[in-house]
Amino acid sequence: MVNCEQTFMDFLLQHQEKHNRTYHFLILMNSVLNAARRIQHYYLTGALRGLLGRTGTTNVQGEPVLQLDKIANEITRHYLRASGRVIHAVSEEEKRIIPMNPEGRYFFYYDPMDGSSNVPHNLPIGFMFGTAKRNLDGPEDNHLRAGREYIAAGMFVIPTGTFTLALRDAGCWRFHIDETMSFVRPTRVVLPDSPGTWELSFNSANRDTWAPGVRQWVVDHEQRYAFRYLGALAADFHRVLTNGGMFLYPAILNHPDPKKNRPRGKLRLMYEGSVVAFMCREAGGRAIDETGTPILDVLPLDPHQRTALYAGSAALVDEIATVLRGS
Numbered sequence: 355m356v357n358c359e360q361t362f363m364d365f366l367l368q369h370q371e372k373h374n375r376t377y378h379f380l381i382l383m384n385s386v387l388n389a390a391r392r393i394q395h396y397y398l399t400g401a402l403r404g405l406l407g408r409t410g411t412t413n414v415q416g417e418p419v420l421q422l423d424k425i426a427n428e429i430t431r432h433y434l435r436a437s438g439r440v441i442h443a444v445s446e447e448e449k450r451i452i453p454m455n456p457e458g459r460y461f462f463y464y465d466p467m468d469g470s471s472n473v474p475h476n477l478p479i480g481f482m483f484g485t486a487k488r489n490l491d492g493p494e495d496n497h498l499r500a501g502r503e504y505i506a507a508g509m510f511v512i513p514t515g516t517f518t519l520a521l522r523d524a525g526c527w528r529f530h531i532d533e534t535m536s537f538v539r540p541t542r543v544v545l546p547d548s549p550g551t552w553e554l555s556f557n558s559a560n561r562d563t564w565a566p567g568v569r570q571w572v573v574d575h576e577q578r579y580a581f582r583y584l585g586a587l588a589a590d591f592h593r594v595l596t597n598g599g600m601f602l603y604p605a606i607l608n609h610p611d612p613k614k615n616r617p618r619g620k621l622r623l624m625y626e627g628s629v630v631a632f633m634c635r636e637a638g639g640r641a642i643d644e645t646g647t648p649i650l651d652v653l654p655l656d657p658h659q660r661t662a663l664y665a666g667s668a669a670l671v672d673e674i675a676t677v678l679r680g681s
């Protein structure tokens with residue numbers, strides 16, 4: 355039997371034609387796929403090439419930079435620039451906004467290798483991104499976009515060969531890599547209604563540092579659902595998207611070492627929180643921050659702004675929103 359699957363590019367071409375759109379977005383996404391495939395290659399061969407260690411420098415967050423963080427960032431930056439379609443990019447690995455082509459059409463926000471604690475083990479990490487379009491009706495001021503303005507957001511779980519992409523008002527879709535390194539077989543992702551499969555995902559070691567209401571909610575609910583935690587947002591959220599439930603990374607408020615408190619949360623808004631929130635909305639779910647505000651409404655004031663994150667099935671996120679508003 356000959357195997358001829360519908361590829362991601364076929365899917366996107368049809369989508370653009372059906373909605374009378376230009377091909378600029380295809381060119382942008384082609385550069386993203388080129389980057390993802392190359393990152394996947396370096397990740398798969400990283401252990402044998404001795405690339406799983408640190409560079410010896412620290413990033414904008416003061417965290418150690420891994421050799422693969424640097425390689426993945428350079429790969430992504432190269433292909434985005436070569437596409438000619440990006441006005442500027444924000445990368446977790448670069449303190450400053452990266453200017454590209456002032457005549458471009460998109461803003462691109464990315465974390466090329468998220469879930470760094472998994473890297474030394476070659477276990478799943480994420481390449482996460484969100485993109486927004488320039489103002490086509492008047493002057494463009496290049497402000498940082500809130501998730502509500504993204505036109506697409508997605509994540510590759512590397513090296514598992516899965517790619518999930520949400521398109522504005524067109525749903526959330528999953529693809530799998532095939533023997534030709536093409537992503538194929540578009541499958542719609544909708545958060546399941548039935549609590550029978552729901553999971554909770556959180557770093558349980560942090561529970562004593564959370565707001566008391568959140569801690570109590572978890573105590574009251576955790577027996578009802580499965581608990582899973584891989585320690586990489588893309589991989590953990592991939593499970594929640596498929597099985598339903600909620601991923602939570604609450605604000606750290608009561609750490610025994612006060613220097614380690616993170617009242618705004620740990621994850622980054624532009625290339626982690628808003629990406630997940632956008633995918634969540636297109637899959638029928640919700641995502642909020644520590645104040646109960648929808649993540650998609652939060653306008654970034656800083657490219658590397660942090661956020662708490664509660665994302666997943668609407669019923670659970672709504673319950674925790676009530677708790678947060680009362681705490």
Ligand code: AHM
Binds near residue numbers: 585
């Ligand atoms: P990173 O950007 O340094 O990799 O941190 C982000 C990661 C997320 O992928 C993951 O959800 C979270 O940090 C895990 O944090 P923790 O190790 O505290 O559980």
Ligand code: MG
Binds near residue numbers: 446467468
């Ligand atoms: Mg990261």
